[in-house]
Amino acid sequence: MERLGTGIGWRPEIAEAVEAMPGIDWVEAVAENLCPGHLPESLRRLRERGVTVVPHGVSLGLGGADRPDGARLTALAECAGALGSPLVTEHIAFVRAGGPGTGSPLLEAGHLLPVPRTRDALDVLCANVRIAQAALPVPLAVENIAALLAWPGEEMTEGQFLYDLVDRTGVRLLIDVANLHTNHVNRGEDPARALDELPVEAIAYVHVAGGYERDGVWHDSHAHPVPPRVLGILTDLAERVRPPGVLLERDENFPSPAELAGELRAIGEAVEKGAGSDARRGAGATAVTVPTADRPGSGSGPAPGPHSGIGPAVASDAARERVGAAQTGLLAALVAGAAVPDGFDAVRVGVQARALVAKRAAVVAKVAPELPEILGAEYRTAFLAYAEARAMSGGYRRDALDFAEYVLSGDRPDGARARRRLRRWWLDRAGPTPPSSRLTRATRRLLPRP
Numbered sequence: 001m002e003r004l005g006t007g008i009g010w011r012p013e014i015a016e017a018v019e020a021m022p023g024i025d026w027v028e029a030v031a032e033n034l035c036p037g038h039l040p041e042s043l044r045r046l047r048e049r050g051v052t053v054v055p056h057g058v059s060l061g062l063g064g065a066d067r068p069d070g071a072r073l074t075a076l077a078e079c080a081g082a083l084g085s086p087l088v089t090e091h092i093a094f095v096r097a098g099g100p101g102t103g104s105p106l107l108e109a110g111h112l113l114p115v116p117r118t119r120d121a122l123d124v125l126c127a128n129v130r131i132a133q134a135a136l137p138v139p140l141a142v143e144n145i146a147a148l149l150a151w152p153g154e155e156m157t158e159g160q161f162l163y164d165l166v167d168r169t170g171v172r173l174l175i176d177v178a179n180l181h182t183n184h185v186n187r188g189e190d191p192a193r194a195l196d197e198l199p200v201e202a203i204a205y206v207h208v209a210g211g212y213e214r215d216g217v218w219h220d221s222h223a224h225p226v227p228p229r230v231l232g233i234l235t236d237l238a239e240r241v242r243p244p245g246v247l248l249e250r251d252e253n254f255p256s257p258a259e260l261a262g263e264l265r266a267i268g269e270a271v272e273k274g275a276g277s278d279a280r281r282g283a284g285a286t287a288v289t290v291p292t293a294d295r296p297g298s299g300s301g302p303a304p305g306p307h308s309g310i311g312p313a314v315a316s317d318a319a320r321e322r323v324g325a326a327q328t329g330l331l332a333a334l335v336a337g338a339a340v341p342d343g344f345d346a347v348r349v350g351v352q353a354r355a356l357v358a359k360r361a362a363v364v365a366k367v368a369p370e371l372p373e374i375l376g377a378e379y380r381t382a383f384l385a386y387a388e389a390r391a392m393s394g395g396y397r398r399d400a401l402d403f404a405e406y407v408l409s410g411d412r413p414d415g416a417r418a419r420r421r422l423r424r425w426w427l428d429r430a431g432p433t434p435p436s437s438r439l440t441r442a443t444r445r446l447l448p449r450p
Helices: 012-020 041-048 070-083 119-135 158-169 177-187 191-197 228-240 257-275 278-283 317-335 346-367 370-375 378-389 396-409 416-430 437-446
Strands: 005-009 026-030 052-056 088-091 094-099 104-113 140-143 172-176 203-208 212-214 217-219 245-248
Touching (some): 005 052, 012 041, 026 245, 104 317, 104 346, 119 140, 119 158, 119 317, 158 191, 177 203, 177 217, 191 228, 217 346, 245 257, 346 370, 346 378, 370 416, 378 396, 396 416
Parallel strands (some): 052 088
Antiparallel strands (some): 212 217
């Protein structure tokens, strides 16, 4: 058993600052951005200094109707092995829906979407967590997510849902206090009640992040300072349990190293305020630690704790079908222009749909920075038109290629030089079997010969 301590989300943009920052005990890195055989030198140096690195997955979709993808699980396991990590983390969310048997093509959200807090969804989630635990060489912890909208007909609160999940699987929890605040603003849920209902002894570590409010909706941006209200929830949690680790997340709009260090100090002060005096800690808050990876085998998941008495987690095919149909209906409304399913707040669905499109445009610009550079001011307008016409179905890199093909098939970009550059970019990356052989042939005819 070991404590993690004070951590920060490692991102390439702040890698140098993180390495130079005093008091950092551990970092968390997005698993999908790592290649186990070619780890960033910054992470290698941190590991050599004894800094723990935890891979944090964002695309597994444990709350989705389908069983977890074996290739994604293998990649997550390889990350954990390459980094010598004591655990891996993922989210209680679905990220894709549709496909065979649903009457819909496969749809990708490119974002973490909330699962309905129903018995069916819990059965599916528990079964998927068990599958993931069996495939991973180290314990798994799962994170509560931020949500812009609520499912109709939910049967449990968030705290009850998480309690039962731990009870049935023995999985650890990654509690994001910023997400509790988001759900308070957007869904009217009381963070204190959620903390009261959580099995706090199952907490592996805690996330803290910033966001902003617009028109009564809180956006969990990870691009703004941590607000006092989020720090207050962290203090409230620390009054109940001494978390093994607390980590600051920042994904965009990175401030100076001094500002990041200031946020880390504020987080530490919030935890100490909650822990209070030694006497109060002895009477109330409980110190917990995260399990290490030195257990035999990989098929049993984390060792059973006080909330593991119900037995094997299973999900019937009928439950998976019902959950799949519900998630496909919502995702189709969000990304494919379908009607909003009964019971949902149509305004909130619209807010979420616009947020997904904005995120698609921003992430594609990151994974393929040549596209906004080539298209200039046309990029955003062209991408919004593309997103209205085509839902994402294969991840952001596939989305970038599909977007380029869409642009070349129309009358954009303006200017022959820009079109030639975009054609070259697309051909270089389309691979041996590009999405449209007709477009490839036409493009090659138009390209000047060397």
